[in-house]
Amino acid sequence: DAGVTQSPTHLIKTRGQQVTLRCSPKSGHDTVSWYQQALGQGPQFIFQYYEEEERQRGNFPDRFSGHQFPNYSSELNVNALLLGDSALYLCASSPDGGFVNTEAFFGQGTRLTVV
Amino acid sequence: LAKTTQPISMDSYEGQEVNITCSHNNIATNDYITWYQQFPSQGPRFIIQGYKTKVTNEVASLFIPADRKSSTLSLPRVSLSDTAVYYCLVGDKVDSSYKLIFGSGTRLLVRP
Numbered sequence: 001d002a003g004v005t006q007s008p009t010h011l012i013k014t015r016g017q018q019v020t021l022r023c024s025p026k027s028g029h030d031t032v033s034w035y036q037q038a039l040g041q042g043p044q045f046i047f048q049y050y051e052e053e054e055r056q057r058g059n060f061p062d063r064f065s066g067h068q069f070p071n072y073s074s075e076l077n078v079n080a081l082l083l084g085d086s087a088l089y090l091c092a093s094s095p096d097g098g099f100v101n102t103e104a105f106f107g108q109g110t111r112l113t114v115v
Numbered sequence: 116l117a118k119t120t121q122p123i124s125m126d127s128y129e130g131q132e133v134n135i136t137c138s139h140n141n142i143a144t145n146d147y148i149t150w151y152q153q154f155p156s157q158g159p160r161f162i163i164q165g166y167k168t169k170v171t172n173e174v175a176s177l178f179i180p181a182d183r184k185s186s187t188l189s190l191p192r193v194s195l196s197d198t199a200v201y202y203c204l205v206g207d208k209v210d211s212s213y214k215l216i217f218g219s220g221t222r223l224l225v226r227p
Contacts, residue, residue, distance in 0.1 A: 004158070033214060042202060042217035043159065056214050090158050092215070103149065104215060106158025 002027075004107035006091050012113045013081050021076040021110045025093030032074040033104065034066060035090040043090055049074050078112075086114045118142070119203045124222040133190045135221050137203030140184050146206040148179060148186045153200045153220070162201075163188070190223075198225045 005024045013019050025032050031050045035043035045058035049068035068074045072093075078085055088111050092104040120138040127133045139148065147166050151159035163170055165177040165186070176189040190197060200220040 035215075035217075042200075042219050043215075045214050045216060048214055058214075088156065092158070103161040103164060106160070109156070109158050111156070 004091055004093050004105050006089075006107035006110050008110060009108065010111045010113075012115060014115055015081055015083060017081050018077065018079045019081060019112060021078075021089050021091075021112070023074045023076070023091030023093075023107060025072050025074070025091075026105045029093035029095045029105070030072050031094045031096075032068060032072065033092045033094070034074070034076045035092065036060070036085075037088040037090055037109070039087075046076070081114045083114050086112060088112075118205050118216060119218050121201075121203050121218065121221045123219065124224070126224050126226065127193055128226050129194055130192050133193050133197075133223060133225075135188045135190075135201055135203075135223070136185060137188070138185050139203070139205045142183050142205050148177065148183075149204045149206070149215075150175070150177065150188045151202045151204065151217075153202065159202060159217075193223075193225045195225050195227065197223065199223060 004026050007022045023032055033048040034046040036046055037043040046060050046064055047054050047066055048056040049066060052068045063079045065077045088109040090109045091107045094104045118139055147164050149164040150162040152162050153159040163172055163175045163177045165179050167179050170177045178187045200222050202217050202220040204215050
């Protein structure tokens with residue numbers, strides 16, 4: 001079992017550009033959540049996807065959007081990048097629609113640097 | 116906002132037992148308490164989860180008093196590789212599904 005895989009591992013973008021990050025959940029997991037982690041801070045919840053729909057959202061602007069595919073994989077899109085978007089972006093998956101209080105499995109993250 | 120409060124940092128020595136206490140005064144009746152470990156540039160890793168009393172697994176123990184307003188993660192005989200950030204979380208259930216709300220965590224430094 002490959003666990004949660006994210007791609008790419010590192011990315012450098014210029015202010016104003018757009019970026020797409022990808023996540024494949026752990027086998028058997030149907031719920032994907034995305035987190036942003038700035039240096040020295042704890043992960044901040046961006047949003048959660050289940051059944052191909054955004055089910056919950058944290059305090060992030062509309063520049064952050066996502067998608068979940070029928071195979072449960074997910075993408076995070078960020079438009080009009082700002083320097084402050086530089087962070088480690090983490091994907092976490094969980095089973096059973098996240099309805100049961102179960103542990104979440106995290107990927108290694110994508111390190112995004114905006115210059 | 117994070118629903119938990121924990122020390123910013125702790126120091127220990129190899130072989131010692133480390134106890135990290137977390138405060139969660141407003142925990143809801145059906146919330147579980149979960150601890151994650153994170154190494155630099157890696158995703159958090161689940162350590163242990165509990166609801167009340169004591170839970171033990173192969174890496175840690177979790178002590179939860181009857182009022183559930185706090186919890187203590189106990190790491191027996193730590194090694195240098197246990198140097199990491201430890202996060203205490205309580206479930207945040209919205210519309211029947213859970214999301215994880217992280218605080219700033221406790222940075223544990225294990226010295227030789």
